[in-house]
Amino acid sequence: MIRWHRNPQGTRSGLRWRRLFRCCLCQALPVFCLVITGISCPAAAVPAGDPPLEETGKTQAKETPSGLFLVKVTTARVGLYTPADPDGPKRIGRLRFVGGLQVHGHDERFGGFSGLVVAPDRSALLAVSDHGFWMRADIVGDAAGRPADLVNVAMAPIRDWRGDPVEPVGEDAEAIARSEGRLGPRLLVSFEHWHRVWSYPLIAGGSAPFLGAMLAPATPLRLPRKTLRHPANGGIEAMVELTDGRLLLFSEKDRLVDSRLTAWLVDPAGGRASPLSLVPIADGFAPSDAARLPNGDLLLLERRYRALEGPSAAIVRIARDDIRAGAVLHGEELARLVPPVTLDNYEALDVAIGPDGRTWLYLMSDDNYRRTQRTLLMVFSLEEGAGAAPAGEKESARSGAGRSSEP
Secondary structure, three states: OOOOOOOHHHHHHHHHHHHHHHHHHHHHHHHHHHHHHHHHHHHHOOOOOOOOHHHHOOEOOOOOOOOOEEOOEEEEEOOOEOOOOOOOOOEEOOEEEEEEEEEEEOEOOOOOEEEEEEOOOOOEEEEEEOOOEEEEEEEEEOOOOOEEEEEEEEEEEOEOOOOOEOOHHHOOEEEEEEEOOOOOOEEEEEEOOOOEEEEEEOOOOOOOOOHHHHHOOOEEOOOOHHHHOOOOOOOEEEEEEOOOOOEEEEEEEEEOOOOOEEEEEEEOOOOEEEEEEEEOOOOOOEEEEEEEOOOOOEEEEEEEEEOOOEEEEEEEEEOHHHOOOOOEEEOEEEEEEOOOEOOOOEEEEEEEEOOOOOEEEEEEEOOOOOOOOOEEEEEEEEOOOOOOOOOOHHHHHOOOOOOOOOO
C-alpha cells in the first residue's frame, strides 16, 4: 500500500499553486462554454444522424395566410417485391397487387403519415402526420386505374378548436376516419400523448376534395375518460365508424393481462362506451389502422417491428357480427406482408371501389422523418371467393425464391 506524506515545507507553496489553478479555470470556463456553444448550435436544429437540409434538397415552402402550402414531390413506381422480379406472382394471400409509389417530398414537414382516407372515386387522398399536418394530393392513374403519380400536393397545420395550429405537446395525429354522425359528414382524427379525438367538416364534391377540412377549426369529440387512458405513445392507433354510427377505437399498447389489446365501442350521441378486446394476429403485432368494407366487415392493419427482422404487416378481416360489447375479437388473416415484399412502416389504411368493381386497399407508410425510411403508397385488390389463396401461402412457397414487381 502506498502512503502519501505531506511535505510541511511545501504546504504553503502547494496551496498557492492550487489557488492559481482555480483562478485560471474560472477565467477560462466561460470562454470554453462559448466555444462549445458556438460549435454545437448550428447543428442543433438537425436531428442526430441526419444531414443538413441543403444536402437533402429539403426546404420549407411559403405558407398562404390560411397556413396552406404546396409541396413539390418526386414519385417513382415500385413493385410488389424488392428487388424486382417480373416473373413472380402478384398475389399475397387474398390480396392482388395493383400498383405502388414511392413518394419523396421536398419539404422537411412532409412525412410521418399515420392515417389515411381516399376519395370514393379514388381521385384524391388525405393523410395526417405525426407532426400535426394534413397532406392532400390528387392521385393520377394510368389506363388501368393504377396509381401513377401524386400531383397538387398541399399541406396545412391541423387546427384546434380556436383555429390555431395544434401545439407540439398534442400534435401527434395517428388515425383518421369518416363519420356520418349527427353533425353531418365529418372527418375524425385521433391523437397520441394528449389522447383525444377531434372532428372536422367533410364537404362533399368540389374540385379539391378534403380542402375544407384542412382549413377548418376542430370540434372536440366528447368521449368517456376511460376510453382515453392509454400509454403516452400507444393511444388510439386505429379508429373506424360502424354502420350503426358507433365508433370502434383500438389501442396500440394498452394490453390486458393475457396480451389482448383494449378496444372500445363508443356511442358518440349518448356518450356511452363498452369495452371489448382484440387478439393480435401474432406475437408482437398491434393495430395500426382500420377501414370498413361495403358489407360492414372491418379490415384491420396490424404491424410489427423486430430489430433482426425489420418491419412486417398483416391485413386482418373482422366480421361485423363479431363486433359487440365484451367480445374478444379474433380476426381472419387475409395476407401477411413480410420480406421480400416491398416494406416499410405501414401505418395507414383505407379502401375504395376500384374500376374493376373490387375493393381496393390503400396502404401508406410512416417514414418517421428518417432518410433510411420511405413514404410508400401501395394499392391492393381484395380477392373474394374460392379462388383466393390462403394468407401466407405465397410467402411460404416463395421463401428464398425470386421476387415480383409491377408490370
